[in-house]
Amino acid sequence: NAGVTQTPKFQVLKTGQSMTLQCAQDMNHNSMYWYRQDPGMGLRLIYYSASEGTTDKGEVPNGYNVSRLNKREFSLRLESAAPSQTSVYFCASSVRADTQYFGPGTRLTVL
Amino acid sequence: QKEVEQDPGPLSVPEGAIVSLNCTYSNSAFQYFMWYRQYSRKGPELLMYTYSSGNKEDGRFTAQVDKSSKYISLFIRDSQPSDSATYLCAMGGGSNYKLTFGKGTLLTVNP
Numbered sequence: 001n002a003g004v005t006q007t008p009k010f011q012v013l014k015t016g017q018s019m020t021l022q023c024a025q026d027m028n029h030n031s032m033y034w035y036r037q038d039p040g041m042g043l044r045l046i047y048y049s050a051s052e053g054t055t056d057k058g059e060v061p062n063g064y065n066v067s068r069l070n071k072r073e074f075s076l077r078l079e080s081a082a083p084s085q086t087s088v089y090f091c092a093s094s095v096r097a098d099t100q101y102f103g104p105g106t107r108l109t110v111l
Numbered sequence: 112q113k114e115v116e117q118d119p120g121p122l123s124v125p126e127g128a129i130v131s132l133n134c135t136y137s138n139s140a141f142q143y144f145m146w147y148r149q150y151s152r153k154g155p156e157l158l159m160y161t162y163s164s165g166n167k168e169d170g171r172f173t174a175q176v177d178k179s180s181k182y183i184s185l186f187i188r189d190s191q192p193s194d195s196a197t198y199l200c201a202m203g204g205g206s207n208y209k210l211t212f213g214k215g216t217l218l219t220v221n222p
Contacts, residue, residue: 004154031208040119042214043155043199050208058209090154098143098203100210102154 002026004103006091012109013081021076021106023091029101031094032074033058034066036087037105043090049074081110114138117200117213126222130187134200134213137181141211142204144176146185149197149215158198159185190220 007022025032034046035058045058049068063085065077074093078085086109092100117134124130132146143162147155159174161167167174173186183202187194200213 033208040214043212045209048208056208094208098210099145099157099160100201101157102147104154105152 004091004093004101006089006103006106008106009104010107012111013078014111015082017081018077018079019081019108020078021089021091021108022073023075023103024073025091025093025101026072027093027095027101028071029093029095030071031096031100032068033092033094033100034064034074034076035090035092036060036085037090038087046076046089081108083110086110114211115200115202115213118216119214121217121219123219123221124190126190126192126220128190128220130185130190130194130218130220132185132187132198132200132216132218134183134202135181136183136202136211138202138204138211139181140204141202143202144174144183145201145210146172146174147199147201147212149199151196155199192220192222195219 004025030051033048035043047066049055052071089106091103094100115136145160146158148158149155164178171188175184197215199215201210203210
């Protein structure tokens, strides 16, 4: 089992560029999440998908869109990247709402 | 008042010491409590979780929850240099699928 995988591991963008972060899990989990982690701010929820076919906003959704492609995959899209979106992005999944399992993260820099 | 408060440290201890990490919370609706360990430049790793007040032990780790005081702790016995990491508390409850994370405590165990 690979658990939760994320691609890419690193990315550098220029302001205004777009990109999609990919996440996949092989644990047959119902729920998936996208977080960002910034120094001094902790983990903040961007979007989540409680089950296939549903998505909901988290704490900091502005500037992001998500797609729950199927039960395994949950992508995060930045349509027009801004320097404020420089962060480490983590995807997570869970069977229920409680025990979430995280991927290795994507380090994004927006210049 | 923030929902979850966690002392960011840093905390530095000698090898073999007993480590105590703590979080306080304000939301009485929280029903389940977790501790995650995050090594530098890695994703958070689920360490322990519990639903009830009292103690839960797993090897050198003990999670303690006091719902009446809204206080949770993680104790590490016989700490090792490999325990050096950031420890995040997390909690949630009810029908929503969100976890609320503390900002993490950076622990260094010196050989």
